[in-house]
Amino acid sequence: MFAPIEDLYRLAPELVLCTFGILVMLAEPFVPRKRSGLVAFLALLGAGAALAATRLSWAHPGTAFYGLVRVDDFSIFLHFVVGAVAVLVILGSRDYLEREGLHRGEFYALVLFATAGMGVMVSAQELVTAFIGLEISSISSYILASFRRNVPKSNESAMKYFLLGSFATSFFLYGVALVYGATGTTLLSRMDSASGNPTLLRLGLGMIFIGLAFKVASAPFQLWTPDVYEGAPTPVTALLSSGPKAAAFALLLRIFDTVFAASQLWVWAIWVSAALTMFAGNLAALVQSNVKRMLAYSSIAHAGYILVAFAARNEIGTAAVLFYLVAYALMKLGAFTMVTHLGGEGERRLEINDYAGLGSQQPAAAAFLTLYLFSLLGLPVTAGFLGKFYIFNAALKSHLVWLAVLLAINTVISAYYYLRVIVVMYMREPQKEWAATPIPRAVGLVLVLTAAGTLYLGLFPNYLMEFATQSAVLPR
Amino acid sequence: MVPISYYLVLSAILFGLGVVAFIFKRNIITIFMSIELMLNAVNLTFVAFSRALGKLDGQVFVFFVIVVAAAEAAVGLAIILLIARNQQSLNIERVNLLKL
Amino acid sequence: MSLELVLFFVLAAMAIGGAVSLILQRHPIHSALSLIVVMVALAGLYLLLGAEFIAAVQIIVYAGAIMVLFVFVIMLLNAGVEARTNVSRMARYVGLPLGFFLTVELAYWIAGGAGRQAPVSAGPTPTRELARMLFREFVFPFELTSILILIAILGAVVLAKKET
Numbered sequence: 255m256f257a258p259i260e261d262l263y264r265l266a267p268e269l270v271l272c273t274f275g276i277l278v279m280l281a282e283p284f285v286p287r288k289r290s291g292l293v294a295f296l297a298l299l300g301a302g303a304a305l306a307a308t309r310l311s312w313a314h315p316g317t318a319f320y321g322l323v324r325v326d327d328f329s330i331f332l333h334f335v336v337g338a339v340a341v342l343v344i345l346g347s348r349d350y351l352e353r354e355g356l357h358r359g360e361f362y363a364l365v366l367f368a369t370a371g372m373g374v375m376v377s378a379q380e381l382v383t384a385f386i387g388l389e390i391s392s393i394s395s396y397i398l399a400s401f402r403r404n405v406p407k408s409n410e411s412a413m414k415y416f417l418l419g420s421f422a423t424s425f426f427l428y429g430v431a432l433v434y435g436a437t438g439t440t441l442l443s444r445m446d447s448a449s450g451n452p453t454l455l456r457l458g459l460g461m462i463f464i465g466l467a468f469k470v471a472s473a474p475f476q477l478w479t480p481d482v483y484e485g486a487p488t489p490v491t492a493l494l495s496s497g498p499k500a501a502a503f504a505l506l507l508r509i510f511d512t513v514f515a516a517s518q519l520w521v522w523a524i525w526v527s528a529a530l531t532m533f534a535g536n537l538a539a540l541v542q543s544n545v546k547r548m549l550a551y552s553s554i555a556h557a558g559y560i561l562v563a564f565a566a567r568n569e570i571g572t573a574a575v576l577f578y579l580v581a582y583a584l585m586k587l588g589a590f591t592m593v594t595h596l597g598g599e600g601e602r603r604l605e606i607n608d609y610a611g612l613g614s615q616q617p618a619a620a621a622f623l624t625l626y627l628f629s630l631l632g633l634p635v636t637a638g639f640l641g642k643f644y645i646f647n648a649a650l651k652s653h654l655v656w657l658a659v660l661l662a663i664n665t666v667i668s669a670y671y672y673l674r675v676i677v678v679m680y681m682r683e684p685q686k687e688w689a690a691t692p693i694p695r696a697v698g699l700v701l702v703l704t705a706a707g708t709l710y711l712g713l714f715p716n717y718l719m720e721f722a723t724q725s726a727v728l729p730r
Numbered sequence: 731m732v733p734i735s736y737y738l739v740l741s742a743i744l745f746g747l748g749v750v751a752f753i754f755k756r757n758i759i760t761i762f763m764s765i766e767l768m769l770n771a772v773n774l775t776f777v778a779f780s781r782a783l784g785k786l787d788g789q790v791f792v793f794f795v796i797v798v799a800a801a802e803a804a805v806g807l808a809i810i811l812l813i814a815r816n817q818q819s820l821n822i823e824r825v826n827l828l829k830l
Numbered sequence: 831m832s833l834e835l836v837l838f839f840v841l842a843a844m845a846i847g848g849a850v851s852l853i854l855q856r857h858p859i860h861s862a863l864s865l866i867v868v869m870v871a872l873a874g875l876y877l878l879l880g881a882e883f884i885a886a887v888q889i890i891v892y893a894g895a896i897m898v899l900f901v902f903v904i905m906l907l908n909a910g911v912e913a914r915t916n917v918s919r920m921a922r923y924v925g926l927p928l929g930f931f932l933t934v935e936l937a938y939w940i941a942g943g944a945g946r947q948a949p950v951s952a953g954p955t956p957t958r959e960l961a962r963m964l965f966r967e968f969v970f971p972f973e974l975t976s977i978l979i980l981i982a983i984l985g986a987v988v989l990a991k992k993e994t
Contacts, residue, residue: 804983805981
């Protein structure tokens with residue numbers, strides 16, 4: 255018995271990603287060391303083909319495989335996001351892997367598989383399928399995080415990531431079990447009509463929320479983030495901070511927008527979590543001296559901003575979440591790629607003070623980094639500004655005035671540590687001599703693409719915002 | 731007849747013991763075992779609910795959980811091997827280059 | 831008390847005893863053996879619930895494969911006894927009450943929520959039906975798990991392979 259061909263169209267992005275993942279694995283042993291670029295190119299082709307496949311499956315909306323997955327504007331939007339993240343990460347990691355002597359085809363295969371897992375997460379209509387998608391993306395990222403095998407710090411961060419990540423997924427799974435017991439189904443669409451047992455349902459949704467809160471690194475479950483982000487290879491950090499986060503947020507949105515009981519109950523939990531997350535991220539970022547750690551805390555803060563839009567619980571809020579996920583992915587990927595390049599061999603140049611004098615020595619690098627930091631801070635003409643504006647707007651529409659005020663306060667706090675890096679880059683004299691390496695072409699391309707995206711969304715947000723608004727209408 | 735709630739309470743207790751073990755144990759391998767304990771508790775919940783609801787899908791989910799647990803075990807133990815090779819210690823507190 | 835109830839309590843006591851022993855034992859190999867006791871007890875409970883096939887899989891895959899992997903790694907690394915004094919203060923004073931609270935809370939609400947309804951149907955579940963479900967309604971997640979296993983193999987090779 256075969257699935258109807260329509261079902262396969264709806265699954266096209268995942269099929270393409272998995273196929274190319276396997277192809278990359280198969281090609282690896284046959285490609286000589288000197289021509290390792292071929293493997294990277296194959297992976298890049300796969301990620302690009304996944305984007306094309308997403309376009310193809312867009313033409314076939316509807317559910318597939320007995321209602322377990324669903325192609326709608328929402329899933330398509332996020333498929334584009336995670337696909338683009340994969341393209342940028344693969345582009346940006348080749349030179350890093352060569353530099354560190356880690357170049358192995360498995361790296362790209364894992365990136366592709368992880369992206370397939372995220373794709374399943376954003377289109378799943380059923381909790382166990384979503385769980386398996388979550389596991390595919392998580393287990394791949396555990397392996398990616400430990401890719402620097404000989405660096406004890408990296409091993410350790412992978413171990414922490416693995417233990418806490420599996421701990422969180424078992425919470426998620428227990429939540430799924432309780433929801434199943436309460437409603438008799440794990441299909442999201444049927445959960446409302448089922449005469450569920452309210453206590454069990456709430457308990458289950460609470461556990462699911464805890465599990466996903468770990469994944470998006472929101473307070474009080476954010477403690478693992480800085481360690482993992484610091485210890486992981488920087489291109490992997492770029493991936494972790496953008497792709498899986500977007501997918502986990504999408505799953506949360508799906509659950510909380512489709513299941514009425516969820517949205518009723520957890521709005522306060524999200525309110526508190528958003529406020530805590532913003533402060534936890536921003537206050538801790540103030541005292542960091544390591545750029546990677548600082549960016550890790552900043553990504554916690556950004557999870558908090560996204561949760562503010564979440565708490566708004568309306569379609570404007572959902573659209574704001576989607577827009578922000580794109581803007582956030584662009585600026586975080588750009589910033590981490592720049593940090594990867596500047597880190598130099600062995601990732602030694604990571605202290606903020608090491609960036610002193612960068613403005614005069616490597617003006618291009620400094621300019622790019624300044625743009626990303628401005629966008630992370632949310633200054634006008636950048637994507638970050640409009641993203642924050644939409645979140646602010648959504649919060650006010652839902653009368654979450656206090657949360658909007660907290661968001662504004664946090665933006666002011668964050669100005670200190672973002673601007674500090676810029677001040678160091680342009681106004682301090684360098685204490686140590688760093689060899690200025692030229693930016694490799696692929697890395698340059700990533701930088702140009704992310705910078706152009708950041709500016710484009712900052713100036714002309716309408717097209718993406720329309721798409722986001724259209725995608726924000728989730729079928730109940 | 732054993733009421734279904736007995737099974738559910740048992741699985742809640744096992745899950746809780748798993749959480750306690752996760753927090754308390756110092757050896758990385760044992761910490762990982764406590765996660766397996768938690769997953770086992772979830773499986774019991776699935777089977778019990780599947781029985782109570784008179785549906786089979788709960789049992790199908792248990793298969794998936796077991797597969798996931800096996801995959802996690804393979805990767806987790808590989809990471810533990812790496813740590814043991816590079817640090818000569820499996821105590822979670824000695825594995826502490828990164829500040830918390 | 832019916833025989834079933836007696837069996838349930840015996841198996842439940844075994845499971846809880848095993849779990850407590852996992853926490854109290856200080857040598858990893860003893861903890862692993864305790865976990866195997868829990869798994870065997872759970873297999874017994876699955877039989878009581880009429881899920882024979884799951885019970886068999888539990889023994890074969892969990893106790894037979896996953897735990898063997900654990901024991902193997904413990905032997906390979908020659909892991910010793912855990913250090914005693916190293917439990918940090920935070921774990922002791924925050925972790926224990928938290929875990930205890932979580933357990934009681936869960937048990938209380940679940941017991942209250944689920945009520946005392948008895949199992950709906952007695953007798954074993956037909957394995958044929960189970961297979962039909964696995965390969966029809968849930969064929970998509972089933973295929974996904976193959977990717978998951980592929981990733982696990984890939985990961986084990988990437989991480990544990992000796993440097994060439």
